[in-house]
Amino acid sequence: MSRLVYSRKPGKFAIARLAGAVKPGAGAHVGPLALQSDEPLALPTPEWVRLRPRLAGICGSDLALVDGTASAYFDPLVSYPFTPGHEVVADVVDADGSPGRRVVVVPVLSCVTRGISPECPACAAGQINLCERVAYGHLAAGLQTGFCADTGGGWSHEMVAHPSQLVDVPDDFSDEAAVLIEPTACAVHAAKRFTGAQTVIIGAGTLGLLTLAAITATPRRKKNSGPIIVTARYPEQRRLAKELAADVVCTTDEMPRLVRSRTGSLVVGDQLTSGAPTVIDCVGSSDSISQALRVVAPGGCVHMVGMPGNVSVELTSLWHRETSISGCYAYTHADFATAIEVIRRHDLGRLVSATYPLADYTEAIAIAAAAGRRGAVKIAFDMRGKH
Amino acid sequence: MARPGFVLEVDKSTPPLLFWRGEGFSLEKLPAGRSRVIYPPEPLEAIKDVDGAILEALLNPIDSEPLPALLFPGMKLTIAFDDVSLPLPKMERPDNRQRVIEAVLDLAAAAGVDDVHLIAALGLHRRMHEYELRHALGDRIYDAFHGRGQLYQHDAEDLDNLEVVGTTDQGEVLEINKRAAESDLLVYVNINSVAMDGGWKSVCTGLASYRSLSHHHNPTTLENTKSLMGHRDHSALHQSVWRLGKVLRDSGPRIFQIETTLNTDMFPSPFDFINKREWEWTAKDRAIYLGTTKSLKRTPIKMARKIFHGMQGPHRMTSVQAGETSAVHEVTLQHVYRQQLVEVQGQTDILTMGIPFVCPYNPDGVMNPVLVMCMGLGYLFNMYRNKPLVREGGVIIMTHPTYKDFNPVHHPSYIDFYEQVLADTTNPAEMSRKWEQQFAEDEWYRHLYRTGNAYHGVHPFYAWYWGAHGLQHAGKVIIVGGEPAVVRRLGFTPASTMDDAFEIASDVVGRHPTISHMHVPALLVADVK
Known part of the structure; x- marks a missing residue:
C-alpha cells in the first residue's frame, strides 16, 4: 500500500521552510514528505474500519505543513510519522475486501474515536471541534485524521476510521462534490457567524x-x-x-x-x-x-x-x-449535513479544478500552492486508479 | 501677424503628427488622401500695456457705470476670482487675476472702501493650496488679505454661509455664497480660456452650492448640451445657467463682470515645439523632440509630472472687458473665437486627439482615468461650433497611457468612483440614479472637500457627465497606449498602436474612413460647416 508520509525530520523541515519561502509548494521536493510503500495500518480497535480513499483534497493547512510554515503549536497535537489528508471521500472496505459504502470522513479525532468515556464536556455537547482530549485516549496524539500516526490519512490508498467518523455520500454526488463536503462543513460552521x-x-x-x-x-x-x-x-x-x-x-x-x-x-x-x-x-x-x-x-x-x-x-x-x-475551527457532525445541501445548491463539485495520482505529489502540491494564480480552486489526489 | 488656423489635407509628404500621450508624446502617421489635420490659429498679438488696458476696461465698462462710480465708503465689496483650473498650464507671473484684482483694489482704496473680501470661486473644485493662491494673486494681495480672514475659498457645503437668491421659472434654485449675495457689489474676475466659461456661469457655478449646481450638472442636461463651445441655444447647460443668471440679475447683488482672454502661446521653451506645425519644425525642434521623448520615457512618472506641472505658460492677455455680465461675455466670445476658431468643412468618420498630462481638474495632480474620459469626450470632443467634427456613430481615438493612478489628496472620491461606480455602470443616467446621492452626501468626502484639498464627492460624476454627449454621439471610443484593463473599465476599447486602432475602428466605420485630427495644443474650436 503506498501512501505519502510526513516524518519528524527537523533538518528537512528547515530546508522545506526555505524552499517554500522561495516558491510556495517547493517544500514537497525537499521536505519531510515522501511517498512510501507500507504494510496496512492496524485497526486501533475492532470497531474501526478500513477505507480506500477515492479522492483526497489538498488544504491550506496541508500546504503550511509541507512548506514548513505550520505553527509549532501543533507539535504536541500530532504524532509522527503521519499521512496527511483530511478531506477524504473513500470506500469502506467490507469484510471480504470489496468496496462498500461510499463515505466522507469527519476527521476530528474526538473522545468517541479515542475510546474516552465519559466524553469531555465539549464532545458531550456535540461540539467535537472543541474536544479537550485530542492528544489522549487509545490513539496517538492528533487533532484530526491526517495528523495522527494511528489513523493514516487521505493521501494514501488505505487508511482507517472510526464508524462515528463516517458520513454517507448521497448517490447523486460525484466524488468531486463529495471531496468538498469536509471543507464545506468548515465553511458552514463559519457561516453561523x-x-x-x-x-x-x-x-x-x-x-x-x-x-x-x-x-x-x-x-x-x-x-x-x-x-x-x-x-x-x-x-x-x-x-x-x-x-x-x-x-x-x-x-x-x-x-x-x-x-x-x-x-x-x-x-x-x-x-x-x-x-x-x-x-x-x-x-x-x-x-x-x-x-x-x-x-x-x-x-x-x-x-x-x-x-x-x-x-x-x-x-x-x-x-x-x-x-x-x-x-473558527472545524465543524460538528450537524455541519456535514448542511454542507451536503450547500454543495448541492451551488453545484460546488465544479470547484475541484484538477486531480493528480499520488506519484505526482510534488506537481500536485505545486499547483495547489499556486491555485489562485492558475485559475484553479481545489486540487485533490486521485486514488481511483491502480493501487 | 499671427497666421489663422487652417485645415491640412494629409498627403504622402505630410510628416508624422504630434500626439500628446499624457506625460509624453508620440509622432503618428495618418492615412494619406482621407485624413485632415485642424491646426489652431497662431497666438494672437498680446496687449502691450496690460495694466493700462485693465484700467481702461474698469473706467469705461460695457453697459455699466465705471467701477469708481460703484464704490463708496462703508460698502461691502466682494471680489471673486476663477480658481486653479484656469489657465493651463498656469501662466507666468504676474497672473492676470493678480493684475486685475490689484487694479480693482487700487480703485476701492481710492474710494475709501475697506470691507473687501476675496473669494476663490471653486464651485465643487478642490481648495487651492497656498502656493497656488500666491501664484494667482501675488504675494502682496495674499499677505494683506489672507491673514485677516478676508481672502478665502468658496465652500459649497457651508450651509451657514450660503443664501438662496431666488428660483427660475423652471424651478431651479440659485443658492450662492452668502457674503457674495449680501455684498453691495460683487466683482467677478475671469480668465476665459474657452468659450463655455464666463458670463453668468461664473457666479452661478463658481459660487454656487451643490443643490444649485445639480440643476444643470446632470446627465440629462449635459446629453442635451450639443454645443458647449458654440451657440448657447444648443446648450442645455448654458440655457439653465442663463436662467439662473436672470434670477441673479433681478434678485442678487450688483455684479461687475471682468473677463480676460488669452492667446494660445501655451508652452515655454524647450517645449515650444508643441505649438508649432510639424513640417515647420527646425532641426533643433526635432532634436529637442527626440531628446525630450527619450528622456521622458526614462523619467519616473512622478518626476515627469513635476516637470510638466511646473511649467508656466507664456500665454498673454489679448483682451479685457468689464461691465454688465451678458454684454461683457458677448465681447469676450468674439475674442475667444478670434483666437481659436477654425473653419472646417463637414464631419468625418473618425476623430483623433492626443490627451495631455493635464485638464482643468488635475492641476498639480494626476490625470486619472476618469479625467482622461472627461478631457477627451467632455472637452476636446466639444471643441466645435455648429456640429461635432466626427459624425454621429463615428469613432473617437485618443492617445494616452491611461494608468490606474490617482492623487488621493485631490481625488479621493474619484478612486471610489472608478472602483465602485464604473465597475457597475458607465451609463451617466444609471450612475446618477444609483450612485450620485451616496457620493454627494458622503460625510468623509465632504470633510476632505471642506478642510483639505479634495474635489467634492460628487465631482467625478460631473466629470463623467461632461462627456455624456460625446459618449452618446460616438459609436466607439478607442484609447491607444492605455492600460487595457483600465481602458475597458471606462467602457472603451484599448489599442496598442494607431494602426491597430484604425483596424478596430473599421468594424464601425469601414476600411476607408475619413479622419480628422485635432492638433492640440493649442486650443481650437472647429467651426464645422
Missing part, C-alpha cells in the same frame, strides 16, 4: 468561496441583509465569488475604501471610524488580520477561518474599539 449585517470575507480561495457559498445558502441571508463584500485576488476567484452571490467583489487594495464608502465611515489614519460589523478572515496572515481590524466596526468581530499561525498584528485598535478576534 453571519448575522445579516454587512459582512466582509477576506480571501476567495477554497475556504473563502465555500464560506461565501454557505452564507448565501443560509436562510439568515435575507433581501434586506447587509452587503457581503469579498476580496478576491485573481480573475477566476472574482468570477466565482460573483457567481456565488457576493454583493461586491473587490481586490484587497480596494476593500477598505469600499467598506468606508458603503458604511459612510470617516477615516482616522488608516482606521475606519465605522466599518463592517462582521469580518471573516479566510487567509489568516498578518496582513489580512491587520486589514480586518482596520475595517471592522467598533464592537464588531473578526472571525478567523483561515489558520493564522504565527502572526504579528497591532492590537491597539482592538482594545480601543472593543473589537474582538474569534477563532
